[in-house]
Amino acid sequence: MTIFVANANGKVGQDLIAALTAGGHDVRIGARDVARARAAFPGVAVVPFDYDDVAAGTAALDGVTAVFTAAPSWLVPHAELALLEAAKARGVRRIVKLSYLGAELHEEGGHRITEKAIEASGLEWTVLRPTFFNQNFSTMHLASIRDGAFYEAAGDGASAFIDTRDIAAVAVKALTEAGHHGQAYALTGPEALTRHEAAAKLSAALGRPVRYVPIDDAALRQALVGVPQSQIELLSGLFAAVRAGHTAGITDTVRTLLGRDPIGFDRYAADHAALWRDAA
Template structure:
C-alpha cells in the first residue's frame, strides 16, 4: 500500500491515478478526502499536524509520497516521519523544491529530517509548476488576457505536474533510488514573455506578461480574485530565487526517470486551453 499525502493537490491528483494504472494499492490522504474521485483508491482524512491522523493513515503502508504544505512547521515534519517509522513504513519519497539548499526554510528542514529519519528515502526537487498559469493566474489570463509577476526577464525551467507525478511513480515502484536527490525541470528555461507567447498560441489571442514589483504582484492577485493580500504577499516572498536565476538551469533527471522528454510549455497550454476559456 502506498500513501499519497495532499492527494487532491497539484501533484497528488496526477499521482494517485498514475499509481492505480501501475496496479498498485493506493491510499489517498487529504484534509478533505473525495472518495468519488478515485473509486479504486482508499480516500482518507489526513492532517500532518495531527499525529493520530498520520498514524491511522500509515497502517499497512509500505511507502509514502510526502508533500509538505506551506502551513506546516518543521516540528510537524519530524513528528510525521517518526510516526511513519513507528507504524512500519519502510520508504518515503519527499517532494521538495528546486534549488533548495541547507536548512532554515521549511523544505530544507524537511529534507534534513527525511535524511535523518532512519527510513529509506528519495527526494524530488521539482521546479516551478506550469500549472501555476491555469490556477494562480487563471482569472487574469481569462478575463484580462494578461498575468503579472515580479520576475523581470529571468528564466525558469517550468515543469508540468503530470511529469512530476510520472517521476514519482518511477521512484515509488522501482529500485535504485534510495538516498538519491533528483532536481526536476522541464525541457527549456523560459522567461515569462515566452510563457505568454505560448498561451497566446494556444488561445488564439494575445496574452501579455506584465513585469511588476512585489506590490504590483499583490495588487494583481487581489484584484483578479485569486488570493487575499496575506496569501499574495506570501507568494511574492518566494520570487527572490527566480530573480537570482536559481530556477534557470535545465537538468536531465526527468527524462532519465520517465523515459521521455517532459511536456513543453506549448504542450501544457494546449492541454489546459479550456481553463482560460471558462
C-alpha cells in the same frame, strides 16, 4: 504494498494518484477535503488527513509501506516532521518528499529541515526538487488568465518550468522501484522561458491574447496579505531568484529517469487550453 499519498488534492498528488492507479498499484489517499478526493478518484480508498493535525490522521498509515508527502509550504517543516515520526512508528519503509529546486542552498529553510530529518530517518528515502510547475498557470493563475493576464514578481527572469505529470512519473519510480534510495533529484522541464514567452505560448494555445504583467516585490507582498509570513518570505525569495536569473538552468534528470523527453510548455498549454477558455 500500500502507498499512502498525502495531499491528494494537490497538483502533484492528483497526477501521482492517477499514475499509480493506472499502474495497478495499491493506493490509499489522504485528503483534507475527503469528498473532493472521492469524487476525483472513485474506487480508491480515501482517508481524512490534515497536515494541520497530523496526529489525528496517523491511523491512515496502518499497513502502509511507502509514503508520498507534499505538504503546503507554510506547514513545512513541522507537519512533515510529525508525519515522518508517525510513519517510522507505524513501520513504513520508504518515504518520498516533494521539496523544491535549490532547497539545499537554504540550510535553515523548512523544506531543507524536513529533508535532513528524512535523510537521518533510517527509512529508504528520495527527495524530489522540482522548479516552478507548469500547472501553476492552470490553478493559481486560472481565473486571471481567463481574464487575459497573469501577475508575477518574476521580472524578465526565465524558469525551466516542469510539468507535474513528469514529477508524478518520477515519484512513481521512487515509490515503487529499487535504486532511488538516498537520491535528491533536481527536476526541470526541457526549456527555460520568461513569463513573457510563457504568455505568448498561452496566447497561441488559446487563440486570444494573454499578457504577463510583472509586479514588484512590494506588490507581491501586498497581494499575499493574510498568507503566513513564512510563505510570503519563501515566495519573495523564490521570485528574487527568478529575477536574478537563477531558475533558468535545465537538468537532464527527467529524461534520464523516464527514458523520454520531459513534457514541454507547448504541449502543456495545448492540453489545458479548454480550461482557460471555459469562462471566456
